[in-house]
Amino acid sequence: MEMYRKDLALPYLGRYPIYTVAGEICYRYSQTLFFKIAKIIYERYDDEGYQYVFEPYYDVIDGLCDIDYGGIPGIDLSLRKPKYYRADATPVFISERTPSETRVDVRDLIMEAGLEYLNRLEWLVKTDHSYSGDRLIVKNMEFNNYTSINEVESQWYALSILKMLGMRQPITILGKSFPDHLRAPFIRLYLIEYAIQSRKRLANQRIGQEDAKDGGIYRGRKPIATSVTALHSAYEAVRAGRMTVAEAMQATGLSRTTLYRRFKRLDAMQSD
Template structure:
């Protein structure tokens, strides 16, 4: 099922009518919604263009296939544009859109050049400043990171390379794997990996199974894999229950042992996670803890 995008909308004034000339300067960033787990979900692209006659325009292009999968808890829209219109591109011609004015310094600020210098800029480009700065707007969970102009296609051999490709990936990229087992060792890890690919807008090709998935295809695959995961979980729990019952009969069951981990190391990882220096996945990998156990240890350390 294709994503609905409106094609019959007509610009109503000079501020929303796109400039068709070739720009003399162009800059682009990817708008990302940052979750509590520090996952950066790509929700759109913002482009700034300047022209020889000193006119300029901003173009905001929502990634609708990704946006349509998100809850309002994660994404509440891009400020300053009417998301209900569902346009491919929103143009703001010769004026700065709300999304930029809300999170970048205006030209009249007394400390403007100090702010520009703080990110290594010697010219005034509000989008470039937003891309370079570490400062975050308190009004929402949106950030902007630098965009590549062209999509890339990469072949990966293992799970580690796959994760690295996803982290550096961009909407429209393509990852090629030899077979579906590269996604994970079980249905749960496969669901998790497909979910990340979907949130990054990365297409997936599996050579052995002849699978070719774009962002919209993930929507139909996820329920199937989640169903498989539930079946795996139910089977695992039944086997675990039988094992516990048998151990109790033999008087050998003592309950699950608390996983031992160095307290100072754990405190360091928790601190880095809370400061958003590392994502949840990296924290779990470093500690060897499950998500629920990791959050329980955070509460214990408070």
């Protein structure tokens, strides 16, 4: 356990640093969805001592328990500490995703990030380079990709709610405000909802594309809109015995083989 490690230097407490850099560690769920999971601070002191401080956001972390985001390398979050200190040592999280002072091209990497000298946390905040070992990135303290609630479509509604929750913004859902201690359960709930809506949307897109192919109006990746509503209506009518397969073929304009294939897809969606 971390609390018994002998190699951890005592933290610098009660002293004022002469230089500070801060950022926020984010879990990148997708290209547009991020969850802030911790604040990370670098502090340097007048005697050349330094330390890194990790401040976990447990209100977000606890909401990610169902997706196995991997935690923060080198930090035992099960201890539930409000702060984790790494004094006079470079923590694993920093060392594995930033260049060392001895790297051959370190000067080029420093200049690319717009820096005059290497501060590894500041470089991590400003660089465009990404670490491939996990889905954690470091953003500046002003980072916020939440704008507003999107009520146009269920999938995008769930996504916008998740952005609000992941950016640790005040929680307002359906015009009602909620306390911060509900952030984690809301994250778990809307991750499930977002996944369900994403699968449904993808299934409908595939049905529309294949219908368009049957009609000779689909070329490559640009699907032309078709009547998914008519297919669903025929599906429900056949299941209820109100329509024969032949009538469903006529109503949808699909061949028997294609119609059965569409119905099979809808059966799979129903079982989800």
